[in-house]
Amino acid sequence: MQGFRRELDLLKDQGLYRQLRLMESEQGSRVTMNGRQLLLLCSNNYLGLATHPALKEAAINAIERYGTGSGAARLVSGNMELHESLEKRIARFKGTEAALLFNSGYAANTGIIPALVGRGDTVYSDRLNHASILDGALLSRARLVRYPHNDPAALRRLMGKSGNNGRKLIVTDGVFSMDGDIARLEELVSIKREFGALLMVDDAHGTGVLGEGGRGSAELYGVAADVDIQMGTLGKALGSFGAYAAARQELIDYLVNTSRSFIFSTSLPPAVVAASLAAIDLVDGDEGAVLRTRLQRNCTLFRERLVAAGFELSGSSTQIVPIMVGDAALTMEYTRLLLNEGYFVQGIRPPTVPAGTCRLRCTIMATHAEEDLAGAAVALTRVGRQLGVIK
Numbered sequence: 001m002q003g004f005r006r007e008l009d010l011l012k013d014q015g016l017y018r019q020l021r022l023m024e025s026e027q028g029s030r031v032t033m034n035g036r037q038l039l040l041l042c043s044n045n046y047l048g049l050a051t052h053p054a055l056k057e058a059a060i061n062a063i064e065r066y067g068t069g070s071g072a073a074r075l076v077s078g079n080m081e082l083h084e085s086l087e088k089r090i091a092r093f094k095g096t097e098a099a100l101l102f103n104s105g106y107a108a109n110t111g112i113i114p115a116l117v118g119r120g121d122t123v124y125s126d127r128l129n130h131a132s133i134l135d136g137a138l139l140s141r142a143r144l145v146r147y148p149h150n151d152p153a154a155l156r157r158l159m160g161k162s163g164n165n166g167r168k169l170i171v172t173d174g175v176f177s178m179d180g181d182i183a184r185l186e187e188l189v190s191i192k193r194e195f196g197a198l199l200m201v202d203d204a205h206g207t208g209v210l211g212e213g214g215r216g217s218a219e220l221y222g223v224a225a226d227v228d229i230q231m232g233t234l235g236k237a238l239g240s241f242g243a244y245a246a247a248r249q250e251l252i253d254y255l256v257n258t259s260r261s262f263i264f265s266t267s268l269p270p271a272v273v274a275a276s277l278a279a280i281d282l283v284d285g286d287e288g289a290v291l292r293t294r295l296q297r298n299c300t301l302f303r304e305r306l307v308a309a310g311f312e313l314s315g316s317s318t319q320i321v322p323i324m325v326g327d328a329a330l331t332m333e334y335t336r337l338l339l340n341e342g343y344f345v346q347g348i349r350p351p352t353v354p355a356g357t358c359r360l361r362c363t364i365m366a367t368h369a370e371e372d373l374a375g376a377a378v379a380l381t382r383v384g385r386q387l388g389v390i391k
């Protein structure tokens, strides 16, 4: 029998062994783990919508009216009124001609990229893009060029060196998921124009959060009309589940016909779609604006405290605030000691981040209380000094 014990032991030796942690409560800004209440500092539920009464009510009503499952893929019998309502709502929110739902962000990226490019084409992908973008690019069989992180000048040079054959797709995270910095979209737009490329932005962490109306990184920079495919997820700031592509009608029609993760998968269940609809209404309204203001205030407060304590927060300018540690075992020790103090910040290791750049990825929520974040900064500082992460 061929087992996997040796591989598992190797992961343990490298400090890279992963284990699931069990949450015993709903996903609030505090969670219960092992019977203890902890301040949650590693969730992507940035606006607190995953426990919002309006989303819960919408989901319950949808179950009563439409049942629990959709029963089939969209192109068979699984296309329900709710799916089309949500797609229209997303398109209206994003200001695009159309939108298409996917069952997750992972399914969106592994479905969209291979639909747009194939053999003979080229994908230009930021080095720190999310794993699902990399997987989508690999699945596409297009040539993959990974450009240095957030470096449009390097991208331009690389594109200049490539031949002129085939389609070109530039793809980037809007907000980089492990670093919290924002893609330089204005420059990417001008490069895309220069080389006649398509531009796709993955706004998993920008949707609901960035820009005046929460429409994401493209709104923040005023370049939405120049981004060919705005991909976003519904399971992070929107507190639900699933993902979307927002684009011009022709592109959406093409995805319906060619995107394998869309075609060959059962559609999202009614409760999830209804919760997403309620979330977009909320994010697009007054409450969304209030939550974004609170989130912004919390981020500023948290970041100021950490910088004052001597932490370097790399380029983060968003609700994702990484504390760089480096070593994998030391990072997990940091997490463990913080858990003892009542704070849950998951350590992030390869392959999620490059080797030697292990970190605590702190994420801020609109629903964190100011004093909780102040307390967290004190604990992070105390333990950080104890472990020698800061002086």
Ligand SMILES: *Cc1c(COP(=O)(O)O)cnc(C)c1O
Residues within 6 Å of the ligand: 104, 105, 106, 107, 109, 130, 132, 173, 177, 202, 204, 205, 233, 234, 235, 242, 243
């Ligand atoms: C989380 C994430 C995804 C995957 O989205 P899911 O809906 O969780 O599958 C894709 N891209 C980025 C940048 C992400 O952070």
